Amino acid sequence: MVSLKVFFFLLVYILALSHRFSPTEASRAFFVFGDSLVDNGNNNYLATTARADAPPYGIDYPSHRPTGRFSNGLNIPDIISENLGAESTLPYLSPELSGERLLVGANFASAGIGILNxxxxxxxxxxxxxxxxxxxxxxxxxxxxLIGPDETQRLVNSALVLVTLGGNDFVNNYYLIPYSARSREFSLPDYVRYIISEYKKILARLYELGARRVMVTMTGPLGCVPAELALRSRNGDCAAELLRAADLFNPQLEQILRDLNDELGADVFIAANAFRMHMDFVSNPTAYGFVTSKIACCGQGPYNGVGFCTMASNLCPNRDIYAFWDAFHPSERANRIIVNQFMTGSTEYMYPMNLSTILAMDARTK
Structure with a gap:
């Protein structure tokens, strides 16, 4: 027979464990899905060339080491976590993602992926x-x-979710090579309609899996990144065909988010107008403290937009004055400008509401 003293000890221990693995009222999990713009290092654990695990990536990260983020420092999910007062979510493939750290959320993103397989x-x-x-x-x-099915459902339902997809379906599929398989199969307007229909299925599945606050980024000005300037621009102007792709894609994406919200009877999906967020500093870099929005900090060739960022690349001494870190990805400072619009932007940037409004509204309904 267990003595009263031992029983009391076991009861205290069980209560301590349940407290340890229960999400606190103040906590809110954060989940990230998407491509290299939001990958925190999952591809480090994969045999792929789509990796950012070598210097000078991470040069301005707190550890000054590459982490798998396609950035000189923090990326968009890191800065969102910072604004939430939470630690950054770990890559889902990281062996460190276990126990209590699971309750913070997880980053599932992987560089190179798109809407289409x-x-x-x-x-x-x-x-x-x-x-x-x-x-x-x-x-x-x-x-x-760890915490039981009911608490898990509550954690997932109350979590914030970020989804960033679509850009690669153009630059790493439709426009990857002249006369690509997809460009022979579809005209651009038909291709956009096709990937939008596929995207709607993905977002509906996220809802089925419990996501209730989902921020979905529109694609940025793809024709203005250094890689596309190097490939397609003769005078430094943004590549018109890729801008046309974004012009077709983004309004249709916003429309399916509205449609899904109407079907669900709730503002589950939030449209983040990444095109406008980027174009603010692409079209007027000096207004945001950048010396250039055309030349990448790290790279080679025209606009430093050719090939990968490596130790052999040109590297700018001050990353804060470059809008682009490498051929495709914003610098940490540019990411901070983008996340500021996530937090406080008007409905021209965040529709139907920004993240600060979401947080305040959800806090009142707890």
Whole structure:
């Protein structure tokens, strides 16, 4: 027979464990799905060329070491976490993501992926969006073993979710090579309608898996990144065809988010107008303290937009005055400007509401 003293000790221990693994009232999990703009290092654990695990990536990260983020320092999910007063979510493939750290959330993003499964095939081994959603299901099973199914559902339902997809379906699929398979199959307007219909299925599946606050970024001005300037621009003007792709894609994406919200009877999906967020400093870099929005800090060739950023590349001494870190990705400082619009932007940037409004509104309904 267990003595009263031992029973009391076991009761205290069990209560301490349940407290340890219960999300606090103040905490809010954060989940990230998407491509290299939001990948925190999942591709480090994969045999793929789509990696950012070598210097000078991470030169301005707190550790000054590459982390797998396609940035000189922090990326958009890191800065959102910072604004939430939370630690950054770990890559889902990281062995450190276990126990209590699971309750912070997880980053499922993988550089190179798109809405379509054939996007990024040249990178071979990447976590396609269907697999990211499977990992999200697996994540919930893991958390359920810690805090039980009811608390897990509450954690997921109350979480913030960020989804960034679409850019690679153009630059790493439709326009990857002249006369690509997809460009022979579809005219650009038909291709956009096709990927939008596929995207709607992905977002509906996220809702089925419990996501209730989902920020979805529109694609940025793809024709204005240094890689596309190097490839397609003779005078430094943004590549018109890729701007046309964004002009077709973004309004249709916003429309399906409205449609989904109407079907659900709630503002589940929030449209983040990344095109406008980027174009603010692309079209007027000096107004934001940048010396250039055309030349990447790290790279080679015209606009430093050719090939990968490596130790052999040109490297600017001051990353804060460059809008682009490498051929495709914003610098940390540019990411901070973008996230500021996530937090406080008007409905021209965040529709139907910004993140500060979401946080305040959800706090009142707890």
């Amino acid at each position: 054939d996007t990024g095939i040249q990178f071979v081994n990447i976590i396609r969006i269907s697999k990211q959603l499977q990992y999200f299901e697996q994540y919930q099973q893991r958390v359920s073993s």
